[in-house]
Amino acid sequence: MNNNHLNSAVVCRDVRKSFGQGDAAVEVLRGVDFEAAQGKLTFLVGPSGCGKTTLISVIAGLLDKNSGEVELFGQGLETLTARERILFRRKNLGFVYQQFNLLPALTAAENAAVPLMAAGVTRAQAVDRAKALLVKLGLEHRLGALPEKLSGGQQQRVTLARALVHEPRLIVCDEPTAALDHATGEAVMELLAENAVHPERAVIVVTHDNRVFHFADAIAHMDDGRIVKTEVKREVETQVAPRLEMNARVVEAV
Amino acid sequence: MNFVALKMLTGDRAKYLALIFAIAFSTFLLENQTSIFAGILKRTGSQIRDVTEAAIWVMDRDTEYFEQTKALKDTDLNRVRGVDGVEWAVKLYKGAPVARTLAGKFATTFCLGVDDGTLTGAPRKMLLGSWERLWEPDSVVIDKAGYILLFPGEALQLGRTLELNDHKVTIVGISDASAPFVSWPVLHARYSLAVNFLGRERTQLSYVLVQPRAGVDVKALCARIEQKTGLRARTSAQFQWDCVAYYLKNTGIPVNFGITITIALIVGAVVAGQTFYLFTIENLKQFGALKAIGVTNWRLVGMVLLQAAAVGLIGFSIGTGMAAEFFNFFGQKLATRGIILMWQSVALTGGCMSFVVILASFLSLRRVLVLEPAIVFRS
Numbered sequence: 001m002n003n004n005h006l007n008s009a010v011v012c013r014d015v016r017k018s019f020g021q022g023d024a025a026v027e028v029l030r031g032v033d034f035e036a037a038q039g040k041l042t043f044l045v046g047p048s049g050c051g052k053t054t055l056i057s058v059i060a061g062l063l064d065k066n067s068g069e070v071e072l073f074g075q076g077l078e079t080l081t082a083r084e085r086i087l088f089r090r091k092n093l094g095f096v097y098q099q100f101n102l103l104p105a106l107t108a109a110e111n112a113a114v115p116l117m118a119a120g121v122t123r124a125q126a127v128d129r130a131k132a133l134l135v136k137l138g139l140e141h142r143l144g145a146l147p148e149k150l151s152g153g154q155q156q157r158v159t160l161a162r163a164l165v166h167e168p169r170l171i172v173c174d175e176p177t178a179a180l181d182h183a184t185g186e187a188v189m190e191l192l193a194e195n196a197v198h199p200e201r202a203v204i205v206v207t208h209d210n211r212v213f214h215f216a217d218a219i220a221h222m223d224d225g226r227i228v229k230t231e232v233k234r235e236v237e238t239q240v241a242p243r244l245e246m247n248a249r250v251v252e253a254v
Numbered sequence: 255m256n257f258v259a260l261k262m263l264t265g266d267r268a269k270y271l272a273l274i275f276a277i278a279f280s281t282f283l284l285e286n287q288t289s290i291f292a293g294i295l296k297r298t299g300s301q302i303r304d305v306t307e308a309a310i311w312v313m314d315r316d317t318e319y320f321e322q323t324k325a326l327k328d329t330d331l332n333r334v335r336g337v338d339g340v341e342w343a344v345k346l347y348k349g350a351p352v353a354r355t356l357a358g359k360f361a362t363t364f365c366l367g368v369d370d371g372t373l374t375g376a377p378r379k380m381l382l383g384s385w386e387r388l389w390e391p392d393s394v395v396i397d398k399a400g401y402i403l404l405f406p407g408e409a410l411q412l413g414r415t416l417e418l419n420d421h422k423v424t425i426v427g428i429s430d431a432s433a434p435f436v437s438w439p440v441l442h443a444r445y446s447l448a449v450n451f452l453g454r455e456r457t458q459l460s461y462v463l464v465q466p467r468a469g470v471d472v473k474a475l476c477a478r479i480e481q482k483t484g485l486r487a488r489t490s491a492q493f494q495w496d497c498v499a500y501y502l503k504n505t506g507i508p509v510n511f512g513i514t515i516t517i518a519l520i521v522g523a524v525v526a527g528q529t530f531y532l533f534t535i536e537n538l539k540q541f542g543a544l545k546a547i548g549v550t551n552w553r554l555v556g557m558v559l560l561q562a563a564a565v566g567l568i569g570f571s572i573g574t575g576m577a578a579e580f581f582n583f584f585g586q587k588l589a590t591r592g593i594i595l596m597w598q599s600v601a602l603t604g605g606c607m608s609f610v611v612i613l614a615s616f617l618s619l620r621r622v623l624v625l626e627p628a629i630v631f632r633s
Contacts, residue, residue: 057628062546062626062631063628086548086550095546103258104266105262105266114258114544115548118547118548
């Protein structure tokens with residue numbers, strides 16, 4: 001685990017979360033300690049059902065935890081009211097989903113503009129900014145297309161644009177390549193690495209797709225509701241190149 | 255976000271059209287049935303409404319509606335005239351003689367015998383000829399619908415002959431009398447002539463039509479007439495409502511229409527409400543994505559209500575347009591003439607449809623408001 005808290009965007013301490021009550025209660029998070037650093041791509045990996053999605057839902061403020069602490073950029077989520085948490089999320093978080101979750105009636109540009117519109121930016125301005133970002137992501141010829149007319153990779157790029165358009169400080173990606181073939185997944189991850197990573201932004205990627213592990217700056221392994229191992233790329237620790245291929249030779253267990 | 259809400263609504267064309275048409279047809283059905291119901295009941299007072307010169311109708315104390323008459327004594331006319339505040343009072347006869355044409359066609363008629371001297375109560379809306387010609391011997395005015403019933407397929411023409419109780423009379427005018435409750439021809443003749451169209455009874459006077467002196471309170475005069483004569487005196491409007499009340503109380507009309515209107519309301523509410531509810535529920539994941547992005551519950555409430563208002567308004571407008579066109583078309587038909595789309599019906603239907611759509615909105619909003627935004631992470 002990276003102990004440099006000054007550089008930590010996300011800090012989780014002994015986070016617990018269970019679903020159900022009484023005998024039927026299932027504890028999904030069993031005291032999670034986790035950190036994600038600014039300027040880095042942090043992967044959260046593990047088998048299905050180990051609690052990855054629950055953890056990022058708690059980090060994003062989409063689910064309430066039972067106990068423990070979650071800090072985003074030094075701000076404890078538990079100190080915020082429900083409304084403040086929504087506003088915090090609107091301003092500071094962007095999401096990339098496995099199933100894209102694009103609004104089918106909106107064009108690519110309009111979909112990407114939704115976070116800006118939600119923040120009160122006028123539609124024209126929001127769509128203009130979204131278009132500029134989509135052009136950067138290589139979708140200049142599909143700006144007016146509806147999601148159903150886009151390929152999986154194109155839809156994921158729109159989702160990425162939607163996650164980036166309001167310049168959030170934390171981007172949470174849930175299985176961003178799971179619905180894509182290898183080549184498309186690779187391309188999407190490259191775009192994510194090129195466009196999302198920023199010195200003042202953290203990116204957390206939940207995945208079990210080991211074909212894209214080489215994009216990670218750090219990998220937190222999760223199993224049975226706990227972080228069981230964290231690997232940090234050597235270059236991360238020495239603050240050199242942000243991303244290089246990760247393989248067995250350059251990965252160091254912490 | 256209003257833009258997003260409206261795009262979500264119209265984006266799924268099939269569901270959007272289903273919603274619009276559910277509301278439009280419910281609106282049409284409700285406006286149609288309530289207006290026809292009101293129009294038919296309004297017909298029970300057509301002959302009262304057509305008499306525009308007199309403000310008060312005086313009748314036997316037990317008379318409940320226009321068709322139910324018990325003849326007054328001729329002396330009752332003078333007794334009414336003697337009441338303080340009466341400017342003038344004239345007699346009116348109402349009977350139901352059978353009229354025959356020379357070709358043998360016949361029909362029971364609504365015959366009104368108007369005051370010989372003043373022709374008070376004669377039809378004022380004429381399509382052909384003039385009501386003043388009732389002063390000519392053996393003359394009658396017939397309404398257009400009655401003429402077409404007795405002379406089917408023939409052009410409107412004055413001078414034709416009818417036979418009533420062995421009396422030959424000449425048609426000197428064709429009126430645009432309001433449609434009566436039953437589809438009988440409406441005949442107007444002078445009182446002295448009309449009383450001969452049926453077998454002679456000892457007393458013939460059906461109603462006394464009264465006009466108050468200027469400045470006299472009409473209702474107060476009614477009360478005074480009742481007190482002085484022992485007869486029943488009603489203003490024109492009161493008497494029309496008496497007729498409506500009688501038919502509501504003593505016929506199956508309200509039950510029949512009530513069932514239809516209730517079914518229309520229930521079917522409309524269920525179809526429109528359920529379609530809107532399902533529309534929202536099927537979009538739950540989209541709402542979840544918006545919640546995750548940071549759209550507040552209040553904003554989502556606004557979005558759903560905007561969607562509801564949009565489909566409600568569009569569906570209601572289309573339905574009202576359809577109803578207006580329906581009545582525009584059928585209002586020109588003889589059988590349904592005078593039955594119009596009433597603004598009260600439009601307002602009532604608007605209220606009902608608003609209630610349905612708002613109810614459906616709030617039912618579906620419950621699901622949206624308690625929705626965990628973490629739903630977006632479920633594949």
